[in-house]
Amino acid sequence: QVQLVESGGGSVQAGGSLRLSCVASGTAYRVNCMGWFRQAPGKERERVAVINSSEDKTYYADSVKGRFTISQVFAENTGYLQMNSLNPEDTAMYYCAANIIYCGDPRGADFKYWGQGTQVTVSS
Numbered sequence: 001q002v003q004l005v006e007s008g009g010g011s012v013q014a015g016g017s018l019r020l021s022c023v024a025s026g027t028a029y030r031v032n033c034m035g036w037f038r039q040a041p042g043k044e045r046e047r048v049a050v051i052n053s054s055e056d057k058t059y060y061a062d063s064v065k066g067r068f069t070i071s072q073v074f075a076e077n078t079g080y081l082q083m084n085s086l087n088p089e090d091t092a093m094y095y096c097a098a099n100i101i102y103c104g105d106p107r108g109a110d111f112k113y114w115g116q117g118t119q120v121t122v123s124s
Contacts, residue, residue: 004113009120012086015087022081022098023080023084027100035097040092046092048064051106
């Protein structure tokens with residue numbers, strides 16, 4: 001059973017940075033794509049960033065373009081989300097998601113595996 005474990009969340013002031021990590025285990029295959037999603041209280045889940053390492057494709061939500069960077073260490077089944085210039089609107093629970101083989105369109109593909117989430121809180 002594939003498991004995803006996120007880390008790196010926390011509380012920062014506006015303008016600060018955080019780096020989220022996601023480690024995938026329980027699979028003999030390399031994780032082809034990882035994504036980061038977030039959900040704030042009372043809001044729908046938002047697709048923040050997706051990376052398809054096998055095809056070298058990325059996707060970013062307009063709200064984070066230029067501030068967030070997604071990356072993946074393919075050989076280690078580990079993904080990262082570098083978040084800079086954080087603002088209070090970025091406050092949410094952040095979830096890592098992964099697909100092992102088939103990725104689909106990074107803008108809308110469904111993900112099979114999900115982590116438990118890590119909280120990010122940005123104060124003004």
